Amino acid sequence: MKKKALKIIRLLGINTILVLLLALNSGSAYAQPVNPFITTWQTDASKIVQIPLTGSGYDFTIDWGDGFSETKTGSPGTISRTYATAGTYTVTxxxxTANGFPRIFLNSFANKANLMTISQWGGAKWTSMDRAFSGASAxxxxxxxxPDLSLVTSFFSMFYGCTNLTNPGGSMNNWVFxxxxxxxxxxxxxxxSC
Known part of the structure; x- marks a missing residue:
């Protein structure tokens, strides 16, 4: 067995082995982003989209749908973008990392009604849905x-006040808790109150 391992190391080279080991380590600098969470927002007269977040452990890149992207880490709180013109924007x-976007927390926030669609849940491991989309009436x-809900233990008021909530494709029927x-x-x- 040792001879086989040494032969493989010699064939591939030590640098290749180190890169492979680093790539296998999910906490490494070589960790790959997971599929995105995609939403659309309709701005109001203020031309602002605000997305409230709570807690810590965030590590994500957000594309605001107007050519501007930024990376957020740690405990970013409410993130926002002021657009040049009012309209509908796809926010990606x-x-x-798999845990880089653990939750969203609309909690009946001021521009909650501006969230129009969730078009992709992506590959994030959600940790809470407590008041996640509360008040998103449209x-x-x-x-x-x-969504990956395997770590979620609270769905408290997740869709509270989502008076026009629809799920045209029926994907919610396939959610696994x-x-x-x-x-x-x-x-x-x-x-x-849905």
Missing amino acids: ITPN LSITATDV TTDVTKSITFEGMFW
């Missing part, structure tokens, strides 16, 4: 993929 959030979930029987999951008010 690409986590730089929201339509057109995504055909499903945690299968860990030791976890307690809260669904209280998930669709309250």
Whole structure:
């Protein structure tokens, strides 16, 4: 076995082996971004889109849909963009790691009604859906993929006040919640006032 391993190392070269080992380490600088979370927003007269976030552990790149992109890490709080003109913008959030965009927290925030669609959930591992889209009264979930909800234990008021919530493709029928029987999951008010 040792001879085989040494032969492989000699064939590939030590630098190649080191690069492969670094690439296999998910916490390395070589970690690949996961599929993006994609939404569309209709700006109001202020021409501003604000996306409230809460907690820490963020590491993502956001493309605001007007040619401007930026990277956010740590605890960014509410992120926003002021556009040159009012209109509808596709906002693409690409986590730089699987846990790089753990949650969104509209929580009936000021411009909640400006969120129009979720067209792709992406590959992020969500950690909470507590008041995630609360108050997004015009929201339509057109995504055909499903969110990774394996770490989520709170769906409290996730869609509270989403009075016109639609899911034309029916992708919500395919959502899979945690299968860990030791976890307690809260669904209280998930669709309250919808």
